[in-house]
Every structure is written in structure tokens, then in C-alpha cells.
Amino acid sequence: MVKVTVCGAAGGIGQPLSLLLKLNQNVDELALFDIVNANGVAADLSHICSPAKVTGHQPANKEDKLAITSALTNSDLVIIPAGVPRKPGMTRADLFNINASIIRDLIANVGKTCPNAAILIISNPVNATVPIAAEVLKKLGVFNPKKLFGVTTLDSVRAETFLGELINEPPKSLKGKISVIGGHSGDTIVPLINVNSTISAKSSKITPAQYKEFVHRVQFGGDEVVKAKNGAGSATLSMAYAGYRFAESVLDSVAGGQTNTSVVPETSYVYLPGLPNGEELSKKSLNGATYFSVPVILEKGEIKSFINPFDSLTITENEKQLVSVALNGLDKSIAQGTNFVKGSKI
Ligand SMILES: NC(=O)c1ccc[n+]([C@@H]2O[C@H](COP(=O)([O-])OP(=O)(O)OC[C@H]3O[C@@H](n4cnc5c(N)ncnc54)[C@H](O)[C@@H]3O)[C@@H](O)[C@H]2O)c1
Numbered sequence: 565m566v567k568v569t570v571c572g573a574a575g576g577i578g579q580p581l582s583l584l585l586k587l588n589q590n591v592d593e594l595a596l597f598d599i600v601n602a603n604g605v606a607a608d609l610s611h612i613c614s615p616a617k618v619t620g621h622q623p624a625n626k627e628d629k630l631a632i633t634s635a636l637t638n639s640d641l642v643i644i645p646a647g648v649p650r651k652p653g654m655t656r657a658d659l660f661n662i663n664a665s666i667i668r669d670l671i672a673n674v675g676k677t678c679p680n681a682a683i684l685i686i687s688n689p690v691n692a693t694v695p696i697a698a699e700v701l702k703k704l705g706v707f708n709p710k711k712l713f714g715v716t717t718l719d720s721v722r723a724e725t726f727l728g729e730l731i732n733e734p735p736k737s738l739k740g741k742i743s744v745i746g747g748h749s750g751d752t753i754v755p756l757i758n759v760n761s762t763i764s765a766k767s768s769k770i771t772p773a774q775y776k777e778f779v780h781r782v783q784f785g786g787d788e789v790v791k792a793k794n795g796a797g798s799a800t801l802s803m804a805y806a807g808y809r810f811a812e813s814v815l816d817s818v819a820g821g822q823t824n825t826s827v828v829p830e831t832s833y834v835y836l837p838g839l840p841n842g843e844e845l846s847k848k849s850l851n852g853a854t855y856f857s858v859p860v861i862l863e864k865g866e867i868k869s870f871i872n873p874f875d876s877l878t879i880t881e882n883e884k885q886l887v888s889v890a891l892n893g894l895d896k897s898i899a900q901g902t903n904f905v906k907g908s909k910i
């Protein structure tokens with residue numbers, strides 16, 4: 565019996581993401597929580613003839629705690645795209661003031677109601693909302709670093725698409741052959757295109773200008789969408805696809821035990837000191853950074869191990885330089901998220 569809860573289910577990401585989850589044959593119950601329209605979205609999806617039973621959970625007023633509790637009770641996987649998106653001219657960091665408290669409060673409910681669930685954080689700024697979630701769970705004494713995931717899959721999806729266009733490869737064949745590590749905003753996002761020899765050989769044919777443009781598009785792909793939507797929000801449909809792709813890996817690992825070796829690891833922004841060999845990676849190659857996105861191997865809904873990108877001899881000096889820039893930006897966001905919870909009552 566697998567229960568998945570989506571918090572923010574009526575939003576631009578929440579609705580298409582919930583649709584994709586409704587189609588997943590491994591899901592027995594899909595609980596949709598939102599402060600608006602959760603019941604409407606649930607009624608709509610419930611008519612689809614797939615196995616998952618869909619339930620809507622919408623608080624009657626600000627004091628109503630029953631809706632979130634019923635949405636989370638017995639949940640195995642909680643996915644959170646709740647919060648505000650960017651408008652043109654904003655950075656993801658500008659969302660902190662509103663989204664930090666939304667994540668803090670939702671995670672406090674997760675920690676109290678379904679502390680063993682795997683948690684996928686989509687809400688921005690991911691670089692800070694994941695540390696917020698970790699600190700809340702630590703305060704509650706239920707933090708399991710193997711089950712807290714910042715969703716950065718959209719960066720991988722973009723890298724596969726944009727590099728595929730450049731080197732004339734179907735993007736599908738690039739899955740797992742390039743890694744996007746670091747964080748999820750601007751120059752904290754670091755695409756590595758040399759981790760696979762076949763791709764590296766093809767990529768070596770692109771010009772330095774094309775490579776520079778590729779890195780920029782991966783780092784600032786979100787801005788392209790924000791600009792094109794012109795005030796109507798940020799990426800929703802590509803994000804629903806990406807969020808589902810990551811959720812599907814988690815669900816596969818729940819259903820099948822260890823991820824099949826033919827299944828490619830997805831990258832996620834995680835708390836390194838809580839993972840086997842994570843502290844070593846952090847100290848040796850990341851100046852002690854505590855949160856970083858790395859390709860993770862899953863087993864039974866949690867991280868079994870991760871792939872250390874620095875073990876690959878193919879990582880270039882240029883890519884190492886991108887990592888050092890990323891670490892500066894990450895430091896500030898991690899401290900901001902951590903300090904926010906220190907001053908909060910949970
Ligand atoms: N990780 C990524 O790669 C990525 C990609 C795209 C967007 N995002 C982020 O995802 C978030 C959501 O984006 P969107 O376009 O779906 O926004 P949206 O405004 O369309 O939807 C957000 C939903 O969250 C709900 N919500 C607000 N407060 C809530 C609360 N306390 N509890 C439950 N639900 C609540 C709103 O009612 C709304 O339905 C934004 O922060 C955005 O920046 C992240």
C-alpha cells in the first residue's frame with residue numbers, strides 16, 4: 565500500500581504533477597493538499613481509471629489542522645511544490661520571505677504525522693528550503709538525511725535537452741550520461757558533460773562559445789521561462805515532468821527494493837554529512853559544503869549511496885572552476901535557511 569501526498573497540489577506544478585502520479589500503477593492512494601481548490605482537483609483526477617484512490621484535503625480556515633493531518637497520515641512519499649513562483653526581475657532568493665515559512669510549517673506537519681516518509685522539496689529557493697526542512701526535522705528529532713531530497717531534476721532535463729540539440733543526440737540517450745551538480749539557481753548549477761566518454765567525445769566537437777552558451781542556458785533556463793510567461797509564473801509543465809521523473813525513481817525503489825542497475829541514478833540536492841562517504845566528499849572536494857546536488861542511488865525509498873563526481877577523472881579544470889563559484893552561492897543560502905529555523909518555534 566503506497567500513499568503519496570502532494571502539498572500545493574492545486575498549483576501550476578501541483579496539478580500536472582498530480583495527474584502524472586495518478587497514472588503511476590505503484591500508487592495506491594494519492595492525497596492532494598492545498599489551501600485552495602484541492603477538493604476540485606481531487607474530484608477531477610478521481611475520474612481517471614487508474615488504481616490510485618484520490619483524496620482532496622483543503623483546510624476550512626487557518627486554524628483547521630485536520631486537512632493537513634489527514635493528507636499526511638500514513639504517507640510514504642510527500643512532494644512539496646507549495647509556495648509562490650517568480651515574476652520577471654525576481655531571483656529565486658526573492659521568494660525566501662514567503663516560501664520559507666510555508667516550507668517550515670508544512671515540514672513540521674510532515675515530521676509530526678509521517679516522519680518516515682521520503683520528502684521531495686520543489687519549492688524555491690531549493691538551495692535554502694531544503695536546509696529549512698532538515699533543521700525542522702532535526703528539531704523534531706526525526707531527520708533522516710537519506711529521505712530528504714531537493715528536486716533539481718529540471719536542471720538535468722534541461723541539460724539533456726540542450727546538449728542533445730547541440731550534439732545531435734536524442735536527449736533520452738543522454739539521461740545519466742551528464743550530471744548536473746551543485747544547487748538549483750543560476751551559477752550554483754553546474755553541468756558536467758565529460759563524465760561519459762561517448763558523450764565527452766561528441767561534446768569535444770562543440771566550440772568554446774557553444775559550450776559557454778550551453779552552460780548559461782542550463783544555469784538560467786528558469787529565467788527563459790519566467791521571461792516568456794511574462795508575469796504568469798515560472799516553469800510548471802517541464803517541472804511537473806521533472807518532479808514526476810524523480811518521484812517515479814523513488815516509487816520504483818519502494819516497489820522494487822534497490823534501483824535496478826539499468827535504472828539511471830537521478831541527481832538530488834541532499835545533506836551530505838548524513839550520507840555514507842558524504843562527509844568525505846564535502847571535506848575533500850567541496851570546502852565543507854553541507855548541501856550539494858549529486859547523483860543518488862536509491863533503495864526502498866531512500867538513498868543507498870551516491871556517485872562522487874570528483875572520482876571521475878574526466879571532470880575538467882573548467883568544471884572544477886564552476887563548482888567553486890557554485891559553492892560561494894550555496895554557502896549563503898544554506899546559512900539563510902538554517903538560521904531561519906534556529907529563530908523559529910516549531
Ligand atoms: N525545483 C524546481 O526545479 C522548481 C521548478 C519550478 C518551480 N519551482 C517552485 O515551485 C513552487 C510552486 O510553483 P508553481 O508554479 O506551482 O506556483 P503556483 O502559485 O502555481 O502554485 C503554488 C500552490 O501552492 C499553494 N500553497 C501556497 N501556500 C500553501 C500552503 N501553506 N500549503 C499548501 N499549499 C500552499 C497555492 O495555493 C498554489 O496552489 C515555486 O516556489 C516555484 O519557484 C521549483
Ligand SMILES: O=C(O)C[C@H](O)C(=O)O
Nearest residue numbers: 650656688786787798799
Ligand atoms: O526559475 C524558476 O524560478 C523556477 C524553477 O526554479 C526553474 O528552474 O524553472
